[in-house]
Amino acid sequence: MKKTVILGALTVAGLTATAAAAATLDDVKARGKLNCGVTTGLVGFAAPDANGEWDGFDVGVCRAVAAAVLGDASAVEFVPTTGKTRFTALASGEIDMLARNTTWTFSRDVDLKFEFVGINYYDGQGFMVPKELGVSSAKELDGATVCIQTGTTTELNLADFFRANNISYEPVPIETNAEAQPLYLEGACDVYTTDASGLAATRAAFEDPSAHVVLPEIISKEPLGPLVRHGDHEWGDIVRWTLNALIAAEELGVTAANIGEMSGGTDNPEINRLLGSEGNLGEMLGLDADWAMKAISAGGNYAELFEANIGESTAIGLSRGLNAQWTDGGLLYSPPFR
Amino acid sequence: MSTLSDPPVESFRPSQLINDTRYRSYTFQVIALICLVGLFGYLLSNLFQNLADAGLNISYEFLAEPAGYDINQRLIEYQSQSTHLRASIVGVLNTLLVAVVGCVLATIIGVVVGVLRLSKNWLISKVMSIYVEIFRNVPVLIWILIVMAVFVAVLPQPRDFRGENAEASMFLDLFAFTGRGFNLPMPYFTAEWASGGTGWLVVIALIVAAIFGTRMIGTRATAQQEATGVRPKTWQFTLGIWVVPMLIAFVVMGLAWEIPELKGFNFKGGIFARNSFIALTLALSIYTAAFIAENVRAGILAISKGQTEAAASLGLRPRRIMNLVILPQALRVIIPPLISQYLNLTKNSSLAIAVGYMDLTGTLGGITLNQTGRAIECVLLLMLFYLTISLAISGIMNVYNNSVKLKER
Incomplete structure (x- = not known):
């Protein structure tokens, strides 16, 4: 008798559990808010400002998607995630998209069942040391104690780098960037390693940034980009093309300032298609015709987001480097809006 | 009146499951058990269904793959290529x-x-x-x-x-x-035969022997106390059992100390x-x-x-x-x-x-x-x-x- 009960329960459970695979777009619209996963705080990329408003380069991507989908750049619920919790949060549906300087790797894309929609920052792992150590190359770090954020690709790269160069080191795993800073400053570790952009952001927050140097070696490729769950391709398309719209806008010279007059129609058919005065690209995505216009107005095009948050005029002071448009010798290259 | 008739054969009726106190507790226990099993069955099947929907499976094959990361404190041999x-x-x-x-x-x-x-x-x-x-x-x-x-x-x-x-x-x-x-500082043995783990095995053996010796002395002292009423002094024997063999072993095996030194970024040597x-x-x-x-x-x-x-x-x-x-x-x-x-x-x-x-x-x-x-x-x-x-x-x-x-x- 017991057996049949179990089987019955299993059947019932099986029936109820075939829950519809999420149509994320409908969920977001019904909720009226986009749940966007960001870091727990990395100045320039995602951190709450003095008023508690989230601000930063990754935050800009979240706001652009919210503006494209909901028409309101402030309709975002920012969910702080650590290196360890981010993938579970995305896989379980707690967040709709993750914009948390996450490296696009084969296994994350294929094995973890996520979909990287593009790259918003080309990065690489670097090392930061106090100037007084007098180290000029990462290869001189034999025997050093290295602070490292756990749950990231950096700890794998680090192991590979030191093994390849046959030098020893002592890893000190740290949960978040905020916990790593005091340990590094107190001298509990000689070296802090993470993505070069993160190092710049961390150093900018120090009392005396000039006492620390970022070593010239970049030991890995870290293409950082937003990602969504595997399987909901419509939602993936929306996030992908919102990011592309920001990049294309810079290439086409569309800025938050001139977007008003440009949306009325221009001589350039690509701008017209992008901003919705020509063609039906928005309809194809299941959004309004002016989706891209809203996304770009939210925080400006890619260049404006970059300059405002992490560019050379900010405390973080990153140059465009690889992240310049392909026309300027960089790697940013949006597929055409057609 | 002395004849005993067989007690009436009770016929079991389903209503007794509720009304008869002899059966009632079993009824409720069985119902509770069924609910419990059903609940766990539901949770498990829900888990597997959701995993299947997400295209995931349960597999422990990853345990045999190289880990790729380093661990600072390891009591056994480990490097980043271990599993x-x-x-x-x-x-x-x-x-x-x-x-x-x-x-x-x-x-x-x-x-x-x-x-x-x-x-x-x-x-x-x-x-x-x-x-x-x-x-x-x-x-x-x-x-x-x-x-x-x-x-x-x-x-x-x-x-x-x-x-x-x-x-x-x-x-x-x-x-x-x-x-x-x-x-x-870390002690180590300079004598060739003791430089590996053997030196420490000798030390452990000596400690075990000393514990046994102490016990034996204790039992003998108790026996003497029970016989004569006076407990003999034993501390000098106990001390001897612990110290003398150990000292001889240390001299024979050539005990030395490794002193930590500041080399490069960190102190090296000794126990950390x-x-x-x-x-x-x-x-x-x-x-x-x-x-x-x-x-x-x-x-x-x-x-x-x-x-x-x-x-x-x-x-x-x-x-x-x-x-x-x-x-x-x-x-x-x-x-x-x-x-x-x-x-x-x-x-x-x-x-x-x-x-x-x-x-x-x-x-x-x-x-x-x-x-x-x-x-x-x-x-x-x-x-x-x-x-x-x-x-x-x-x-x-x-x-x-x-x-x-x-x-x-």
Whole structure:
């Protein structure tokens, strides 16, 4: 008798559990808010400002998607995630998209069942040391104690780098960037390693940034980009093309300032298609015709987001480097809006 | 009237399942069991269904793959090309190390504080009360973070030892106490045959032999005491058994000390106790000791005052009363709650990642989980480990409890 009960329960459970695979777009619209996963705080990329408003380069991507989908750049619920919790949060549906300087790797894309929609920052792992150590190359770090954020690709790269160069080191795993800073400053570790952009952001927050140097070696490729769950391709398309719209806008010279007059129609058919005065690209995505216009107005095009948050005029002071448009010798290259 | 007729054969009717008290309890138990099984069945099938929907499967193949990351504290051979399984074992050993050292330390501190809290000295008993109340009323995670922060901030870093006018210097030129951990001199044997592990095996054998010898001396002394009424002096024999063979062994094997030295970025050589290990163990033990102290106090107070008075009237001194009369009886009360404190300490050690100590939660439940994305598999393994270790601890302690509990004859 017991057996049949179990089987019955299993059947019932099986029936109820075939829950519809999420149509994320409908969920977001019904909720009226986009749940966007960001870091727990990395100045320039995602951190709450003095008023508690989230601000930063990754935050800009979240706001652009919210503006494209909901028409309101402030309709975002920012969910702080650590290196360890981010993938579970995305896989379980707690967040709709993750914009948390996450490296696009084969296994994350294929094995973890996520979909990287593009790259918003080309990065690489670097090392930061106090100037007084007098180290000029990462290869001189034999025997050093290295602070490292756990749950990231950096700890794998680090192991590979030191093994390849046959030098020893002592890893000190740290949960978040905020916990790593005091340990590094107190001298509990000689070296802090993470993505070069993160190092710049961390150093900018120090009392005396000039006492620390970022070593010239970049030991890995870290293409950082937003990602969504595997399987909901419509939602993936929306996030992908919102990011592309920001990049294309810079290439086409569309800025938050001139977007008003440009949306009325221009001589350039690509701008017209992008901003919705020509063609039906928005309809194809299941959004309004002016989706891209809203996304770009939210925080400006890619260049404006970059300059405002992490560019050379900010405390973080990153140059465009690889992240310049392909026309300027960089790697940013949006597929055409057609 | 003397004939006994067979009792009427009872026919079973379904309504008896509810109305007859003989069957009613079974009915409800069966119903509850069915509900329970159904609930778990539902949860499990829901899990598998959702996994299947997400295109995931349960597989432990990742354990055989190379881990790819390094671990700073390893009690066994490990490098980044070892498997995830080996990384997990490194984590298990680190967890056990903290648990064992923590339990021993917590017991020592706890017993001392518990006894002192009952002291007649007002100052001592109040200081101990303050200790207990402060430590057990603040979450252990905060204690771990505080100890680590103080450790890192107060102690000098290796860089302070450098240069002509170094801010810090080694203690007695033997010990280096830095914010990264303690470097202590390490004994080793220079004789060729003893330089491997054999030298230490000899030492362990000598210790075991000494323990047996001490026991034998004790039994003989007791026998003599029972025969003559006078207990012979034995301390010189005991001392001899412990010291003489050990000294001879050290000379033969050529005992030497490896002194830590500042080389490059860090102190090298000697025994290294990492800051994260010390901070974690210390925080866990002083926190748990506060609870153990209360258990000890409760156990002592549970022994009636008459026992103390009776012992005193026999002429025993207070210390002997405590050791011979009160504590042995108090143990019966103390041990059962002590078991759960040991379990708590072991489980609390999973907070290790807060200070970057690579215990099992840090390796299997942290980096491995993250790099492979096998969350459910890793968490199931973690649960299995903590369950096993907890059951083992309570099993061992229950055996001990049975040996000291009141034997009713």
